[in-house]
Amino acid sequence: MYVGRSIYMKVFYHNLLGGVFANKTEAKNINTKYKYSILTEINDDFRDYDNKFTFALLNPELNLYNIWQQTNNPLNESEKSDNNIHYRVEGYNNITILADRNETQCEWGGLTLSSTDNLIDGCPGGSTWFFTIGYVGTTWNGYPKIPSNNQGVDIVSLWVKVINDKYQVMQTCNVKFCNLINFKYLLFILIRIFPIIS
Numbered sequence: 001m002y003v004g005r006s007i008y009m010k011v012f013y014h015n016l017l018g019g020v021f022a023n024k025t026e027a028k029n030i031n032t033k034y035k036y037s038i039l040t041e042i043n044d045d046f047r048d049y050d051n052k053f054t055f056a057l058l059n060p061e062l063n064l065y066n067i068w069q070q071t072n073n074p075l076n077e078s079e080k081s082d083n084n085i086h087y088r089v090e091g092y093n094n095i096t097i098l099a100d101r102n103e104t105q106c107e108w109g110g111l112t113l114s115s116t117d118n119l120i121d122g123c124p125g126g127s128t129w130f131f132t133i134g135y136v137g138t139t140w141n142g143y144p145k146i147p148s149n150n151q152g153v154d155i156v157s158l159w160v161k162v163i164n165d166k167y168q169v170m171q172t173c174n175v176k177f178c179n180l181i182n183f184k185y186l187l188f189i190l191i192r193i194f195p196i197i198s
Contacts, residue, residue, distance in 0.1 A: 001056070001159055003067065008056050008159035012037045012133055016144060016154045020135050027119040027134030028075065037134070039119075039158075042073040046160050052091050054161035055111065057099070057122070057131060061153045064099040066108065066122075066131075068092060074111035074120045074133070086125040099131070099149035106130045108149075111158075118147075133158055 001008045014021075018034025021027040029040050046053055052069040059065065070077070071091030089110035100108050106123035114121040114129050117140075122131025132147045133156065139145075145152020 003056060003161075006054075007162040009162050010036070010157060011039055011042055011160050012156075012158035014133075014135065014146060014156050016146065020137060020144075021119075023136055024119045024134060027136065039073070039075055039134075042075070042160055046163060048161065048163060052093065054095070056159040056161075057111075057133075058157045058159070059099060059148050059153050060155055060157075062099070062149060062151070064149055066097050066099050067095040068097065068110060069095065070110040074113065077110070077112040079113040079115055086123075089124055101130050101149050121147075132156065 001010070013034075013036040015034040018032060021030075021035060026035075027037055027039075030037050042053065048054055048069070050069075052071055053073065054067065054069050057066045069091060070089045070093075072089065074089075077089050086107040087109060089112050092110045097108065101123075105128040106126035108122050108131065109124040111120050111122050111131070111133065112124045113119070114132075116129040117135065117137030118129050118132040119134025119136070121129040121133070123129060128147070130147045130149060135146045140147050140152050143152055145154065146156050148156065
């Protein structure tokens, strides 16, 4: 996916057509049609020049997305407390925030490990678990939905900005196919195919 001139790689996708995750371990690494996660593969190669990761969280049903930076992979961001003393994760920096829930039990502040019915959420210090990544619960407010900005959704995805464009694109395509064509033309094709969020 392209955002402006930057390439973002999908590291998580959840569609409830495939049900919820069996457990938090499954939510870290799985490759199926409706449940996809390579969260464990987010490493220092994705850090920007300021030593931060840049993430994009998409909720297509709501036409909302958040783009922000934080210092840690959410899997390495200390588990939040639920004392309703809100904070932002280490190194948090807004870029584009359209889903900005701000209430007593949850204020958007980047992604952190969660002790609730999900692997990760975006309510650091909050007692709820909106902006859910890796939902293992059965229902939310009585419905089989993924807790999002202010309502339940069926689909959520998380993307990380790619710093070394050529290396990461080559890793995500079939090496045999990529070796047959000139890389500059492949990059042009990718630019034309992927949607641009502005």
